[in-house]
Amino acid sequence: MQLELFGDEPQRRRPPQGNALPPRERFEAAMLYSSIGDALGWPTEFLIPGRSRQPPFQLPLQTFVNWKKRVGGRWWGYEDKVGPGEYSDDTQLTLAVARCINEEGRFEPERFAYEELPLWLQYERGGGRTVKTAARKLVARQAHWLHNFYHQGDLDYREAGANGAAMRNLPIALVNVHDKQALIRDSFYNAIITHGHPRAILGAILFGLAVHCALTLTAPPPPARFIECLLDGLRQVPQVMRGDERLQRWINTWNRGCLDKELDFAQLYHRTLQEAVQYLKHIPAFLSRDPKDYYTFVGALEPATKGSGIATVCVAIYLFLRYLQHPQQGIIVAVNTFGSDTDTIALFLGSLLGAFHGLQVIPPTLMNQVQDHHFLMAIARRLYEIASASTTFAASIEAKSDRRAFYFSILSWEVAFHEMFHQEYQDGNILIHPALGLGTIQSQEAQPLRRDGYVARLIRVQFKCGQTCVFHSRVKGHESPSESLAGEVARALQEREE
Known part of the structure; x- marks a missing residue:
């Protein structure tokens, strides 16, 4: 199956198809179960397989617990006491993205970059170095969300390929249920505010497409059909990149500053795309095996790659297909696969399961105990109302922010x-x-x-x-x-x- 970066003929963006929406409860369930997965998986995120020291809660973890997180080093550190059901930066940034979607359903990258991200630094819980560095850089006068090419210590924007962009992309997927190309464009914008490697960008897009496919299904899909749905979405990425002037400017800037003159963005994108396609196409072969086999196959248990934007999203897609009929078991597997990025994978998986099954899939105790339960529901309802009103095609306009x-x-x-x-x-x-x-x-x-x-x-x-x-x-x-x-x-x- 060939997926080229650029096709020969330009393709016009397709307008939304019809007014039908999935039931509102599937929007609500996607938002709620994603946060529940985050809150369940956060306490186990740094547990190491085989480590003799036991955590202060019973394993396997199946419910919300009290726990403490050490923040900072020896001289600068303190304890953050995390209550049952409290979520991490993954959900915090998801909510920040949701606030940056306007009433026309468009993601406003300027608001996210210049207001939400810097202010998030003051209340973040568990935020990663990459996103925090990007947020700090955006405060400077010369910074621009479309050109946040930071380099600080061992952090390099062009090499930032982790899942910090994908983990916050659920609102963009939900609000664009009518329009895959708008979903791809806004997912791309969302990613490049903080991450510059195609692995992070494609991870955000792939997660958005997976939510879209799960949300629009009416019956359990054969794995091959679901994977084909994702590949069909990935085929549309080149047209979106080619047809968007801002993305073309960003790619040109990326290429001008790249130290490796023999590897431009298009080449790196194509190489990363093939990685994603390989991971997706091998999912059926692992569905009857121990889930850790697939984790190992994509590198999700290796310290250097466990937070990869591609690997973690693909693991969540694998778990979604493997446990589609046993969703609560799937969440437990995601939360208790130590050595992986448990909270983010569980967030991805919860989003997909909620988008497909609706509220019935969520255990009532978890639904009622997750932090800010009513606010999460309200955000989902707002996105649903915006999506239900988005029935006409609107041309992409570059917003002029103050x-x-x-x-x-x-x-x-x-x-x-x-x-x-x-x-x-x-x-x-x-x-x-x-x-x-x-x-x-x-x-x-x-x-x-x-x-x-x-x-x-x-x-x-x-x-x-x-x-x-x-x-x-x-x-x-x-x-x-x-x-x-x-x-x-x-x-x-x-x-x-x-």
Whole structure:
């Protein structure tokens, strides 16, 4: 089966086909079960097979538990106490992407890059180095979401191929149930804000296509048919890339800065595509075998590749097809396959199972106990309503965002952020966040650090919208909190004025 990067003839984007939508509960179930998978798999993410030290909860893990996560190193570290059903950065960023989908169903990369991502740094839980580095870089004046080609230490944008983009892509897949090419375009935009390797980009697109296929099925599919549905979507990626002026600009920039002049983006994309196709086409051969065999085949148990954007999505697709009739068993396998990226794979799998089966697939205890249950449902319903209204084709228009407005909204918030971490707020006090709106402080905790004079403060805020966040920072005396963005934003504004 040949999947070329660029075809000979241009293909016009197809308009949405009809008005029929899958039932709303399948949108709700995809959002809920994805977060449940994230919350279940987060405690086991760093368990090592065969390790003698047992975790403080019973294995195999099948329900939500209390646990503690160590954040930071010896002198800068503190404990984050995670309650039953609390989700990680995977779901946090999924919700951030959902807020950046406008009423026409378009993903707004500017809002995600310049407001949501930087502000997320202050309440992230379990965020990876790649996404956090990309978020910090986007605060600078010269940064642009379409050209965030960072290089810091051992992190290189062009080599960033992990699943940090795919894990947040569910809202884009749901809202574009009518339009595969819009799904591909916005998935591409979403990915390149933080990741520059085709492995991350194709992973985000492939996950979006898998959700689309699961959402639109009316009966359990033969594995070969489901895989063909995915391959059909991948065949449309070249037309989307070729027909989008912004993506062409991005590819040109990628090529100009690549140190290996013999390997341009098209070549690397094609090589990565063949990797994805190989993984997908081999799924049927592993369906009757131990799931670890497929994990091993795609490298999902190797420390260097376990977070691959391609491998983790393919594992979730494999588990979806293998456990389609036994979905709860599939989630348990994903959560308890130690040495893999358990929370993200379980998030992918939960999305697919929810999109296909609906709410009936979710155990009631898990559904009711997952963090921000009602907010997750509300987000899914909003995406459903937008999708149900998206019945006409709209040409791609490059939005003109007011970068200064994003900067000033962050600076306005920084006043409250500083006061919050210098103990000028009490439990029950109200604050207003640029992205999350009105919030009430629920609790505050301080932990002395080994670094002289510093204290880690964790402040839990319940927002009126329904989302709960734990803001964190290290502080010393009257110094700025470690997670403050004020200095970087002020410098960026000054440079823009000059």
